[in-house]
Amino acid sequence: MEPLSNKRKAVDNKPLNLLERSYLPAIVKGLGITMSHFFKKPVTISYPEQKREFSENFRGMHSLKRDENGKERCTACGLCALSCPAEAITMIAAERQPGEENLYREEKYAAVYEINMLRCIFCGLCEEACPKEAIYLDGDIVPSDYLRKDFIYGKDKLVEAPLNQ
């Protein structure tokens, strides 16, 4: 049969000669390969001090966006939670009071907005469903933690920092 690659080697059970039995050439050859790698560029990086660039369509941690005036865009319409296949998103809506117009864009806003990062599968459907362009999965990898309750991210972790900071 025609070989698929030219790497095929026939096995032979010839007895080793003296040089081969001493193993020295093989050890030297192996050490040579090891030494040669000292002078090569390493393929790994030391994460988390160094980080690789993410691809353009990488989906990481969610962030809730603000508009050009620094107002929160999210209006708690619930479409992200509806589209979420893992049911990771919950929210409680509240009505904007007079005097809060600089904080929230619409008359309704999310008073509580929680994403359970253990449930989230980072599919990006919430981003697609959002009619207000308020949620994007443009963050980093979600950091690890010890307790389950610490993976429920509230607005303190999700909302973008205000503009003037």
Added chain:
Amino acid sequence: MKVTIDGISVEVPDGTSILNAARVIGGDVVPPAMCYYSKLAGSGGKCRTCLVKVSKGSEKDPRPMPKLVASCRTTAMDGMEVQNMTSPEVIEARKGVVEMLLINHPLDCPVCDQAGECDLQNLGFEHGAAKTRYEFDRRTFNRIDIGDKIQLHMTRCILCYRCVFTADQITDHRIHGILNRGDHSEISTYIQAAVDNDFSGNVIDVCPVGALTDKTFRFKNRVWFTKPVEAHRDCDHEKCKGEVTLWYKGDDVLRVTARKDQYGEVEDFICNTCRFDKKKTADWVIEGPRKVSNHSVISSNHYDTMKPLPVVKANPVLQEANKEQFERETRL
């Protein structure tokens, strides 16, 4: 009397409108209706979404009608032939009507409490164009409180007059109505007097859009996250049967509405005591979960039973161990 709608013949009594004849057939041949309400006399003829083409006037006078007619206000004749879905002219006209209805609509569905059970949303989704061609500023109004339980968003109103007919026919005196004319028309109360009547809450149910909404439900939750459950109680009011739909979120009743049929019309009008004051499970006799169409957003992520079956069989030993583990972890 025999009427043929989209090639389907049906026998209806004299004086039936084309729309009602279509409803006898049911299914896709029924024209959508935004202003017609079978329980309210005199309603219909305002929104023009139910336009149909009459290709044969009657057996005696087989000439077609020159223009598209509003099916809710046109009486069916013997031998009449009507085209609804099968006429491209009707489809095109309906698209135009939807565009006109949406001209001044703010399209604030993400904020609106009606979203998910809104007739205009469904109509726009099924019959409308995806984009608006209107470039000018939309008509805006401030929102008005009609009493402490009902909120009026005039910006969302499509002037179907259903609430005015409800107030005229269901309650014994009407305080709200339509002010001004034409483009300036607006639902309003005279010097914003509160609508104070036992049946005033029904204007919320008859409103096809989110113009009249329940203030006690305002921004509480989205319709599709709540579970509709049929329930009844013995109501003291002689006109109210006390048969309602409760909208649950967890163990809380977020709102109470009348039961609606497949055309979005209420089966029985309910009194304000049932609607606004009885929001505890203990006040009601639960009949079971409400049947929701598979196409409705309300049916998404819902279970058939009130209590979903446990995934893991309840095991006291396991539960105790879980509790212990949770406590240990919280201490950490």
